Every structure is written in structure tokens, then in C-alpha cells.
Amino acid sequence: MINGLAEYKEKWNIATDNAIKPGLDAIRSALGELGNPETEGHFVHIAGTNGKGSTAAMLSAILQAHGKSVGTFYSPGIIDLHDQIQINGEPVSPEALGEVMRELSKIETPLTDFELLTAAAYVHFRNQSPDFAIIEAGMGGRFDSTNVIDPEVAIIPSISKEHTNFLGEEIKDIAYHKAGIIKKWRPAITGPLEGQAMQVIRQEAKKQHSDLIVPKTPYQGKLSLKGAHQHWNAQIALEAAKELLGTGYDAQIAQDALATATIPYRFEAYAEGLIFDGAHNEASIDALVETIQAEFPGRKVRIVMGMLKDKAYENVLRKLETTSGHFVFIDFDNPRALPAEKLFYASNSKIKTIKNIYDILPVNGYNEVTIVTGSLYLLSTLKRPDLPFLDHFSKGAKQLESPEE
Structure with a gap:
């Protein structure tokens, strides 16, 4: 599409x-x-x-x-x-x-x-x-x-x-x-x-x-x-x-x-405490993990992600889980999008949340760094001017946690 x-x-x-x-x-x-x-x-x-x-x-x-x-x-x-x-x-x-x-x-x-x-x-x-x-x-x-x-x-x-x-x-x-x-x-x-x-x-x-x-x-x-x-x-x-x-x-x-020189979504600081990165396969996730570790040593990290069906998502999750135990999985509007539930159940993270694209909410303050990744289609959707994502993130709101396993 x-x-x-x-x-x-x-x-x-x-x-x-x-x-x-x-x-x-x-x-x-x-x-x-x-x-x-x-x-x-x-x-x-x-x-x-x-x-x-x-x-x-x-x-x-x-x-x-x-x-x-x-x-x-x-x-x-x-x-x-x-x-x-x-x-x-x-x-x-x-x-x-x-x-x-x-x-x-x-x-x-x-x-x-x-x-x-x-x-x-x-x-x-x-x-x-x-x-x-x-x-x-x-x-x-x-x-x-x-x-x-x-x-x-x-x-x-x-x-x-x-x-x-x-x-x-x-x-x-x-x-x-x-x-x-x-x-x-x-x-x-x-x-x-x-x-x-x-x-x-x-x-x-x-x-x-x-x-x-x-x-x-x-x-x-x-x-x-x-x-x-x-x-x-x-x-x-x-x-x-x-x-x-x-x-x-x-x-x-x-x-x-x-x-x-810049390009959107290459470890782009989109707002305070919010990074967009278009990593979507194993090699680019390796680079993302390395960059997170270099740029935010000792900081807590939250991963917000959605992926396409044809990606090796389980391998991607294993790599990202070395940087964070807090994940937010998102459904987004693309015929090739992988359902958020599949990412949810494939994840080994201790805290797992599933969010609709319209309800992505910020962490408490900016103690955690939020990395949005997994698909350029997801990132571009979040940047659409008709979605309230950035306003919600900047203002802060109550976070909905995942159901008990």
C-alpha cells in the first residue's frame, strides 16, 4: 500500500x-x-x-x-x-x-x-x-x-x-x-x-x-x-x-x-524522551540496540512497536529484549501489518502492553526513554497530523497495562 x-x-x-x-x-x-x-x-x-x-x-x-x-x-x-x-x-x-x-x-x-x-x-x-x-x-x-x-x-x-x-x-x-x-x-x-x-x-x-x-x-x-x-x-x-x-x-x-545531514526516523528525537527509529529487520535492529546502549547507558527504555508480517519478528524481539522489559505492541492500518497480539504472545518481556494506534500514551514523566520502532509504515502513521499522538505524549496521560497472563 x-x-x-x-x-x-x-x-x-x-x-x-x-x-x-x-x-x-x-x-x-x-x-x-x-x-x-x-x-x-x-x-x-x-x-x-x-x-x-x-x-x-x-x-x-x-x-x-x-x-x-x-x-x-x-x-x-x-x-x-x-x-x-x-x-x-x-x-x-x-x-x-x-x-x-x-x-x-x-x-x-x-x-x-x-x-x-x-x-x-x-x-x-x-x-x-x-x-x-x-x-x-x-x-x-x-x-x-x-x-x-x-x-x-x-x-x-x-x-x-x-x-x-x-x-x-x-x-x-x-x-x-x-x-x-x-x-x-x-x-x-x-x-x-x-x-x-x-x-x-x-x-x-x-x-x-x-x-x-x-x-x-x-x-x-x-x-x-x-x-x-x-x-x-x-x-x-x-x-x-x-x-x-x-x-x-x-x-x-x-x-x-x-x-x-538528516533523514527522518533514523534514531530521530521526535520529542523529549521520544525516539523514532525505522529499524525493521534483524540487521537494523542490531544497529538500533547498539545505538540505544551507546546513547542511553543506564536509562530505562520502553519499546513501542508494530511490524509487518514478512519480518522475523521473534528474532527482532529477542534482540530488543536485551535493552528493555517494557513493550507496547500496536495495531496499525496496513494490509501487511502483523497483529499486535502475535507480538504480545511472542514476547518474553515482564511487562507487555497492547495499544491501539490512537491510544498510545506516555510514560510517567521522562524517566524512561520511549523508542518507537518496527515499521516505517507505523512511524509515518504516528506522524500524521490528524492523529493526537504527539499531543498525548507531550501532555501525559494514564497508561493502560496489559492483562495478566
Whole structure:
């Protein structure tokens, strides 16, 4: 489900399928009808399990600091589809997206929802002509609908188990999908990958005659984004900027940009005592646990979470339970959402609570730090202006505890 897409489909009478259908035939056919906007411009393609959004945001900040205009296509959105398609950090306006959808309504090739949004991004970037466009793959890479470009640089920050029902159970299978964004004679940049994953990436880079760049150490400078893993993402962004800017690259400008670069829901302080973090798989939960321990040593922590059905939620719970014994499990409006009761009964925490999304209440004062995590869809729902979540949290209210087991 892509928030906000339905109204455009209804207005322009566009029929789509919201199912996930990996493959490139449909998107290539549709883009052909649109004049192949994916062939116009200078692209960066990012695939990987974690770090895609942060790396894209940091690279965008560096390029903008050098005076370049930058388009970005994120997946998923924060509030709705408008913030998935951005120019210089500004979400596409409803008017501009409406014009794009009007054009898309004329094509004959049937598309899925994500294919439609991907096509919309490429059309918008053609219309706006940014100096660079950074494209984040939706799932996998090789057969993801974004993989129709010939990028100046391919970036793979990390690889771990995810979407195993589509990508395969083994790391080497998942790496095969990620490696599909590496293109002939174009450089590729990766983070520190485990043995099998790196082997697959190296083989693909060799096959494509791609110069593979693997940073040996993380970035050592100051970052706004919290967590040791962000320093690896920052170094990857720096390497990409060097490739894209060539002799125009200025190290001091890049460092200044990294010091202020931000992205929503990456250990974001949303209010006093309230952190939003979009960790949603085992690898990102590992990074979240490490960051909690580094940022809040000795503090009590409450975990507020909701997850999607296709995630390894029991493993995620075991990891998070090393930081807290107080959990709040939430139902949220998404067809792929895991029922809160399943998280409740899978948890080993001593205190377990289940809350409806409209009734999330704060702890007593701010003695505990509240970490909201598990799904970007949950976080974006909580940030909707029509929900009273932040007001309730700031004012304080009675907390409803879980029933006795």
C-alpha cells in the first residue's frame, strides 16, 4: 500500500495491481510509451538491506552543498507518496505529481502500484532535470522496477536476510539480487559485507567490468545521524560523491554537509524522551540496540512497536529484549501489518502492553526513554497530523497495562 496513491489513480482513472511482482518487462514497456525518461539524466542507484535511505540523504546533502540539484526517490514514504519523490529535499507537489499522473494515465501497459510510482519518479525527474537523481530500490535490486537505469554509480551499503520469500533464504541469493544494480563499466561502492555476500558482489563487478570500491574504515568526522553504522554510510556517500564530482569535489564542503545531514526516523528525537527509529529487520535492529546502549547507558527504555508480517519478528524481539522489559505492541492500518497480539504472545518481556494506534500514551514523566520502532509504515502513521499522538505524549496521560497472563 502506497499512502496517497489511490486519489491520483481515481482522479486519472488509472488501474493498477497492488501486488508485488518482481520483473522488468512491464516497467520497461511503460517507460517506452513515455519516451524513456529513465535514459535522461545522471543517476545513482542504491540497493541493500539497510542504510539505503541514510546513504541517499547524506549523498544528496554533499552534492547540494557543492551547488548541484538532486532528485531522490525513496522507498517507502514517510507520510505519503509525495515525500518519496523529492528535489533538493522538497517533496513533489500535488500539482506537479498530478501532471505526471495525467501523462501516466495515457499508457496502455498495466502496472503495479510500485511500478506506477517508479515511472512517476522518472517522469518527474525528466521534467525537472536535476543534476543528479538518486534512486533507492524498493526490494532486492536485479528485478526491482527501479533497475532500468544506467547509473553513474551503484551503491550497496549492506546485505543481510530480508524478504526471503522473494529473494531467497541464503545470503548469497539475496546478494545476487542486490548485485543486479551493478552496471557495465560503472563503479560500484559497498559497505563491509560478510564473506558470501562480498564474494557474490565481487563476481558481479568483475563480470560487469565495474571498479569496485570498498571503504576500509568508517568516516571519522562529525555526524548528526546517530549510530556507528551511520559512519560507514557516510564514508560510502563520500566515495560516491568523489566519483560523481571528480575534480569538483571539495573535502571540507563534504564534511560540513555530513555534519548537518538528516533523514527522518533514523534514531530521530521526535520529542523529549521520544525516539523514532525505522529499524525493521534483524540487521537494523542490531544497529538500533547498539545505538540505544551507546546513547542511553543506564536509562530505562520502553519499546513501542508494530511490524509487518514478512519480518522475523521473534528474532527482532529477542534482540530488543536485551535493552528493555517494557513493550507496547500496536495495531496499525496496513494490509501487511502483523497483529499486535502475535507480538504480545511472542514476547518474553515482564511487562507487555497492547495499544491501539490512537491510544498510545506516555510514560510517567521522562524517566524512561520511549523508542518507537518496527515499521516505517507505523512511524509515518504516528506522524500524521490528524492523529493526537504527539499531543498525548507531550501532555501525559494514564497508561493502560496489559492483562495478566
